[in-house]
Amino acid sequence: MTLPTPTRPWALHMRWLELCFMHWAVDAATLSERLPTGVELDTYQGRAYLGVVPFRMEGIRPRLAPSVPGLSAFPELNLRTYVKVNGVPGxxxxxxxxAQKVGVRLARTFFHxxxxxxxxxxxxxxxxGRxxxxxxxxxxxxxxxxxxxxxxxxxxxxxxxxARPGSLEDWLTARSVLYSADRRGQVFRGDIHHVxxxxxxxxxDIRVNTMAEQIGMALKGEPHLLYSERLDVRAWLIVRT
Structure with a gap:
């Protein structure tokens, strides 16, 4: 779902490289129990998906400022699912x-x-040959x-x-909103924009994968796989939902 780009100034620019979407269909009822109040699990044709996404970040910089050597490029690995808040998918x-200690602490503090x-x-x-x-x-x-x-x-x-509109590939990737929550359970929305x-x-060839154990779930069977070489992204500061 494509949402309007926010009119307020964006806060961060970044580039995502050599990214692989690895998605497993999982039990929707069990996954829904792992979400906080106010965050509703989103499904595609009745199926819930849990994704492991390895990639590399670079070119991270605030608006009107250059990248900082040593802080603006590092690998990242996400465990994610798909939700709605007030009807808006994300x-x-x-x-x-x-693998960036300063970045980890800034993101935890300012983006929850x-x-x-x-x-x-x-x-x-x-x-x-391959x-x-x-x-x-x-x-x-x-x-x-x-x-x-x-x-x-x-x-x-x-x-x-x-991805063709309405396809699983579109549903998994065409999301321009992320949600997070602070320690009190207040839910926040962050907008992003990219082509x-x-x-x-x-x-x-997935040799080791314990990423879902932290939420008490197992990823079984062959995942749905997609690759993207490069994507430039702009992100906005989070706001309360």
């Missing part, structure tokens, strides 16, 4: 692991997002938070496409 993050410290490793490797593959590993190190590990290799296959996702089908 993304809910159960965790956002990142559950960013967490992690040791992370990512490289792009050429293969014989193009390039992204190799990715993450180990959560955040004090007081549930442990989580992830390791996978993934690559795009096929031509770049834009339609340039997507490709993907292949993945």
């Amino acid at each position: 993304v809910w993050f159960f965790s956002l692991d990142a 997002l559950p960013y967490m410290d992690a040791r992370m490793w990512m490289r792009r490797r050429a293969t014989k 193009g390039e593959v992204m190799e990715y590993a993450s180990l959560r190190t955040h004090a007081g938070e549930a442990p989580a590990r992830f390791a996978a290799a993934y690559r795009p296959v096929g031509e770049v496409f834009t 339609p996702w340039p997507l490709q089908r993907a292949e993945a």
Whole structure:
């Protein structure tokens, strides 16, 4: 669902690179129980989805300011699902692991997002006859938070496409709102803006994945996979819902 771009000035620019959407269909009733009051689970044709999304961030900078070396580029790994608040669809993050301690604390403070410290490793490797593959590993190190590990290799296959409106691919990716909550349970909305996702089908070898254990769920079977090479994004400061 495409929403109007906010008229107030945006706050942050960033670039998402070498991203893989890995989605599993899960039990909707169980997943709904993990959401706070005021946040409603969204489903596609009656099915709920839980996503693990590895990627790399770069070019992070505030409006009218340059990027800061050492702070503006790092790997990130999300556990997310899809929700509605007051009828407006968006993304809910159960965790956002990142290899940037300052960024983790800024995001937790100013966006009320559950960013967490992690040791992370990512490289792009050429293969014989199969193009390039992204190799990715993450180990959560955040004090007081549930442990989580992830390791996978993934690559795009096929031509770049834009998701057809109404398709599962569109429903999973065309979301221009994120939601978060503070410690008192107040829900906030954050708007983002970007061009339609340039997507490709993907292949993945997922070797370790305990990301959903933090919410007491298991990810079973083969995931739905999509890849995107690059997306430039603008984000606005959060507001109360």
